[in-house]
Amino acid sequence: MTPPRLLxxxxxxxxxxxxxxxxxxxxxxVRFLDGLEAHGIVWATNTTWSPDIQWELIRRSGVRSAPAFLTGQTGRVLAEVREGRLIPDPEYERHIAERDRLFRKRMWPAVRQVFMELLAGNLVSRLAFDYYSPQCGIDFTCNEGREEDVWRTVQPLLDLGEYYIFNPAQRQTGVLLPAHMNKGDIVRVMQQxxxxxxxxxxxxxxxxxxxxxFSPDLCGWMVCPANAEPIVKERLSRHEGIVAEKQFSWGVVEAVEQVLAECEEMQQ
Ligand SMILES: [Mg+2]
Known part of the structure; x- marks a missing residue:
């Protein structure tokens, strides 16, 4: 077993x-993050939050160690910290913008067709494309009683594999993200x-x-806290991941300590 070098x-x-x-x-x-270096591990974030807000939070929390990378907006932005300052990566952002442009060009006819059906059928009270930023995301609120019809109408975009549902637990509102906007690809970018x-x-x-x-191609260990969604726990149990007994950050620390203990045992 190779010891971990990145969290x-x-x-x-x-x-x-x-x-x-x-x-x-x-x-x-905070203590846990600052103690990782002693184990030869660097840490990085992967969230919807933008790196500048993350960096503020990290400093406000009193973390002394610097992240290897801060990534945000579901894989769309990448930044690093040099001499205590956050440095964004415009080249990476240009690459993402170009990917959006090609996706929009290719997918807009299909998205437009779906939007026309949603509007013609009076199925939604709110419908947006590129709502937060030009990211090809689709955002809607269903009219009451029309949830089934709305989800049936957007299903072709999901079936094509071009979009996925950001939060499948919600029915009345929906956020569909383009398949390329995800938290997986950026893990590979950081590793490289x-x-x-x-x-x-x-x-x-x-x-x-x-x-x-949570893909075996991207990581050696998958860990989640006890409060994780059932679909996450199920994925982890299929890939020998660690579902912690504790919640939130306490669960993360519990699981990572288990990984470290297992590695130490293997090396003895
Ligand atoms: Mg989360």
């Missing part, structure tokens, strides 16, 4: 939660830049939007 973790429900103020890491998690192999990587998350990074 990638999600924010909401994973590093955050079960603690006030919410937008601060609990003290035990750091020269760290997938089998040396631990990923930690709790939600269905973390499933892209």
């Amino acid at each position: 990638v973790f999600d924010f909401d429900g994973t590093a955050l939660g079960g603690h006030e103020p919410y937008a601060e890491f609990p003290e035990h998690f 830049r750091l020269g760290i192999r997938p089998e040396e990587t631990i990923v930690a998350g709790d939600g269905s939007n973390d499933l892209h990074m």
Whole structure:
């Protein structure tokens, strides 16, 4: 067993939660992050939060160690910290923008068709494309009683594999993200830049939007806290991941300590 060299973790429900103020890491998690270096492990984030807000949170929490990378907006932005300053990566962002442009060009006719059906059938009270930023995301609220019809209408986009549901637990509202906007691809980007192999990587998350990074191609260990969604726990149990007994960041620490203990045992 190769010892881990990189820990990638999600924010909401994973590093955050079960603690006030919410937008601060609990003290035990700060100590944990700062102690990783002694084990030869660097850490990086993978969340919807933008890197500048993450960096503020990290500093406010009193973390002394610097992340190897901060990634945000579901894999769309990448930043690193040099001499205490956050440095964004415009080249990576240009690459993402170009990917969006090609996707939009290819998929707009199909999206437009779906939108026309949703509007003609008076199925939605809110419908948006590129709502938060030009990211090809689809965002809607169903008219009451029309949920089934709405989901049936958008299903072709899901069947094509071009979109996935950001939060499958919601029915009345929906956010569909383009398949290329995910938390998985960016894990590989970080590994390549750091020269760290997938089998040396631990990923930690709790939600269905973390499933892209819970892939055996991307990591040697998958861990989640006890509060993780059932679909995450099911994925982890299929891939010998660790479902912690504790919740939120306490669960992450519990699981990573288990990984470290297993590695130590193997080396003896
Ligand atoms: Mg989460």
